[in-house]
Amino acid sequence: MSWKTAFRSFYYETADEPEDIVLPPEETALLVIDIQNTYMEVPEDQAEANRWAPFHERMNEIVIPNTRALQDWARGTGIEVIHARIACLKEDGRDRSLSQKKPGFNYLLLPKDREDSQIVSAVAPQKDEIVVTKTTDSALTGTNLRMTLHNMGVKNVIVAGIFTDQCISSSVRSLADESFNVIVVEDCCAAATDDLHRHELEVINMIYCHVVSKDDVLGFLKA
Template sequence: MSWKTAFRSFYYETADEPDDIELPPAETALLVIDIQNTYIEPKDDPVEAKRWAPFLDRMRDVVIPNTAALQSWARENGVEVLHARIACQTEDGRDRSLSQKKPGFNYLLLPKDREDSQIVPAVGPVGDEIVVTKSTDSVLTGTNLRLILHNMGIRNVIVAGIFTDQCISSSVRSLADESFNVVVVEDCCAAATDALHRHELEVINMIYCHVASAEEVKGFLVR
C-alpha cells in the first residue's frame, strides 16, 4: 500500500490523495529520537521480558538497521542528520519534567553521562552531527532545536525513533505547530506494541505529518 493511502484515520479515510512530497536536501533534516541503550536492555523479570519481547525484536530486526541505513543514505545525499535523547543534567534528576518524575513506565532517571542514557552506537552521531538533550517528550520543548533548524534553513524534518505514541507523536505535533513539513518513517519507529504503533500513526498521519516507509522517503528527494 502506498503512503498516500496507508494509515488513514476516520478523519481522512475519504480524503483525496495528498500531493507528491518533494524534499530538497539543503532544506531537509533526518531527526532520530531516543534510540538509547536503556530501551534495548533485556528485562530481568521473566514476565516483563516476555511482554517486551516483540518490541525488542522489532528494535533489533527492523528499527535499528533501517534507521542506520536511512542515516547513511541521508549523509550520502546532503541531508542533515540530527539526534535527540532523553537525559537529565543532574544525578538525582531534579531537573526532569513532571512526566518523567511520575511513577510507572515514564519514570526516567537518565543522567546525561551514564551509559544507559547514551544513543545506541549503531545509530549514533558521526562527526559534528548535532545531538540535543531533552527532559521532555517533545524534542522542541526545552531544547534549542527550533533555533538550530531555522539557522540551518531546514523546512522539512524526517522523523525516526521511539516511542511512536509518546516522544515521536509529541515531537511531530510540535514540529507541525512550528510549520515544519514532517515525514514519519514507519519502519524506523516503534511503540511498545504494534497496535499502539499503528494506531498512533493513524492519529498523526495527514494532520501533523505524512507517514511513509524508508524506501518511499528516499524517493521524495529532489535536486
C-alpha cells in the same frame, strides 16, 4: 498500499490523496529520537522480558537497521542528521520535567553521562552531528532545536525513533505547530506494541505529518 492511502484515520478516510513529496537536501533534516541503550535492555524478570520481546525484536530486526540505512543515505545526500535523547543534567534528576518524575513506565532517571542514557552505537552521531538533550517528550520543548532548524534553513523534517505514541508523536505535533513539513518513517519507529504503533500513526497521519516507509523516503529526494 501506497503511503498516500495508508494509515488513514476516520477524519481522513475520504480525503484526497496528498501531493508528491519533494525534499531538497539543503532544506531537510533527519531527526532520530531516543534510540538509547536503556530501551534495549532486556528485563531481568522473565515475565517482563516476554512481554517486551516483540518490541525488542522489532527494534533489533527492523527499526535500528532501517534507521542506520536512512542515516547513511541522508549523510550521502547532504541531508543533516540530528539526534535527540532523554538525559538529565543533574545526577538526581531534579531538572527533569514533571512527566519524567511520575511513577510508572515514564519515570526516567537518565543522567547524561551514564551508559544507559547514551544513543545505541549502531545509530550514534558521527562527526559534528547535532545532539539535543531533553527531559521532555517533545524534542522541541525545552531544547534549542526549533531555533537550530530555523537557523539552518530546514523546512522539512524526517522523523525516526521511539516511542511512536509518546516522544515521536509529541515531537511531530510540535514540529507541525511550528510549520515544519514532517515525514514519519513508519518502519524506523516503534511503540511498545504494534497496535499502539499503528494506532498512533493513524492519529497523526495527514494532519501533523505524512507517514511513509523508508523506501518511500528514498524516492522523495530532489536533485
